[in-house]
Amino acid sequence: MTADERTAMSRDLEIGLAQMEQIKGQMEALRGQLASLQSILMDYTNSLDVIAEMDGSEETDVLMPIGGSAFLKVKVVDNSKCLVDRGAGVFMDTDLSEAKELVQQRMGSIRNGIGNIENTINEMMRSYDEMSKKAEELYAKQMTAGAGPDQTF
Numbered sequence: 001m002t003a004d005e006r007t008a009m010s011r012d013l014e015i016g017l018a019q020m021e022q023i024k025g026q027m028e029a030l031r032g033q034l035a036s037l038q039s040i041l042m043d044y045t046n047s048l049d050v051i052a053e054m055d056g057s058e059e060t061d062v063l064m065p066i067g068g069s070a071f072l073k074v075k076v077v078d079n080s081k082c083l084v085d086r087g088a089g090v091f092m093d094t095d096l097s098e099a100k101e102l103v104q105q106r107m108g109s110i111r112n113g114i115g116n117i118e119n120t121i122n123e124m125m126r127s128y129d130e131m132s133k134k135a136e137e138l139y140a141k142q143m144t145a146g147a148g149p150d151q152t153f
Contacts, residue, residue: 001145009142016135023128027121034117037110044107048100054079055096 001009054060057079063071084094084102094102 006142006145009138009145013135013138013142016131016138020128020131020135023124023131027124027128030117030121030124034114034121037114037117041107041110041114044103044110047103048107051082051096051100051103054082055100 054076060076060079062074062076064074065071079096081093081095082099083091084099086092
């Protein structure tokens with residue numbers, strides 16, 4: 001193997017390893033986004049549970065969070081409507097049935113986003129695995145050609 005071929009092989013190996021590191025970083029960022037979306041989905045699930053519990057019930061006592069892990073015990077006297085964020089921080093009185101539909105729609109969007117991120121992560125993992133195999137092959141060629149790690153970088 002010529003010196004130029006060894007240099008080209010070393011360069012290809014370095015580029016492959018750099019690309020693998022980039023993919024690992026992107027996958028970690030996507031996993032963070034995935035965790036955030038799963039947390040949001042859990043929050044929506046809890047909202048749906050409360051809406052279902054309140055729908056059709058009479059006056060009831062609930063704990064209202066006031067911040068700092070403190071709660072007030074309050075009595076809900078009108079549970080036919082709730083405030084729902086309609087976007088841009090605008091909240092509107094909404095019938096419980098409509099609120100339930102809105103929350104379910106948002107949950108569907110979140111689930112789609114989770115699915116898209118999971119698919120992207122899987123594609124990236126396949127690319128990473130392919131790059132890893134190519135890097136191993138290049139390294140093995142270098143070792144058999146007498147260009148060990150000391151001469152590679």
